[in-house]
Amino acid sequence: MDGLLKQFGPQVLGVLVRRGADFAAAEDAVQEALVEAVRRRREETVHEQPAPGPTEWADDTLLLLFWCCHPSLTPASAVALTLRAVGGLSTRQIATAYLVPETTVAQRISRAKRTVSGQRLTQPGDLSTVLRVLYLIFNEGYPGEVDLAAEAIRLARQLLALADEPEVSGLLALMVLHHARAPRRTADGALVPLAEQDRSRWDTAAIAEGVAILQRALSRDLLGEYQAQAAIAALHADAARAQETDWKQILQWYDELAALVDSPVVALNRAVAVGEVDGPLAGLRAVQDVPAGVPRHTAVRAYLHERAGDLELARALYGAASRQATSEAERDHLTRQAARLHRQL
Incomplete structure (x- = not known):
């Protein structure tokens, strides 16, 4: 059941929402249809049905993703609704991933549905909001039975297939590059700092993919914050040893990033780079x-x-x-x- 919901749910739900159906009613209808398919052992016949046209599927899925990331929603509600409607995860799976009671997630989703009830999306909305929600999902880490980082990457790949924009590529590259070294971030449950990680065990194939995605994005000369962050991650990944990290280039990219976003987190990370380039006293200043x-x-x-x-x-x-x-x-x-x-x- 979970597999069918994840595979076909978002596509069918997107069609119904685009045609004006109430989200809650549409979601119930999709789940009931899939339950009935399982009950009558129709899994095989589902695959035999003609697939929807690529344009319609793309438009509907993209609209559904933007709808779930509506600016009127709180980040927590947008994340839960996106994982539920677009990711196809069950309420229980989302709750397990976030280590919160299932009732809490259910309440978030219900509030989100009420907030956007009656609002129809006939064209894509704010892409930056969608990217921010996907990045929030990615940064939640790896607890529970669902790898949220991998789920965010999957959704980002889907988004890139529907909206070929440099910043979508930048976010995907950033997440792929970070995910490439995820298994080495801990050892026996203990946090391992970047400088101390065993770089020979990083996922080199994922790093190569992330760099390639980033290079294609940068070649379009439309720099955004996620591309700049991905460039920093790529420079860290390129160093065979921590001592070989090109901190001068990293500092230059932090300068680019600081010009794009006014973020104290970026400023703090830039201070670390200043300390590596100009010495710890300069970093402290x-x-x-x-x-x-x-x-x-x-x-x-x-x-x-x-x-x-x-x-x-x-x-x-x-x-x-x-x-x-x-x-x-x-x-x-x-x-x-x-x-x-x-x-x-």
Whole structure:
């Protein structure tokens, strides 16, 4: 049942929504039809039916994706609705992936449906909203039975097939490049920093694919934030050893990215690059311009102070950063850094 819903649900649902059907009623109708197909053992005959025309399928699926990422929805609601309607995931699967009760996800989806009830999409809406939702899904990580990062990549591939835009390619390249080193980010449940990862075990085929997608996007000379982020990821992936990372180019790309988006997270990451290029004291001066409440702010200061030789302050900052961490793996990693410096003092 889950397989049929994932394969055919979004296509059929897109047709019904485009033709003016209420989303909730349309979704119920699709599920009932698939249940009936399973009950009458019609899986084989489904494959024998003529496929919808490519233009209609493309338009309907694209409209459905934009509809699920409507600007009036909260990010959490848009993510849940996208995974449900376009991704074909069950409410239980979404709940498991996000480690929240199934009733919570059901409520989010119900609120999202009510919010966009009665609104019809006759043409694609804001592409940047769709890309942001897909990136939010990707960044949720890997808990549960559903690999949300892989699911986001699958949806991004689908979107690129329907909307051949440089920023869609940029986002897909960025996610593929990050996903290529995902298995090496942890070891026995512990977080492994990028500089310490075993690069020989990164997925080189995925890296090559991500770089190729990025190069095609950049060749169109319409730079966007996801292309710039992907270029930074590609430079990290290109270094056989951490010591060989081309930080000067990375800093240049952060300058490009900062010109495109006014983001304190980008500013903080740029400060790290400044520290690698011009030294830790220069990096610390750059951090001073970043709001203190930005995630990882304290951890970055700890790292730069350690590189500057102030181990006592770095130890204290690592300890403070561990108490601010939002995940157990990050907290444990920062605690170990603080303990390591404590032993050196």
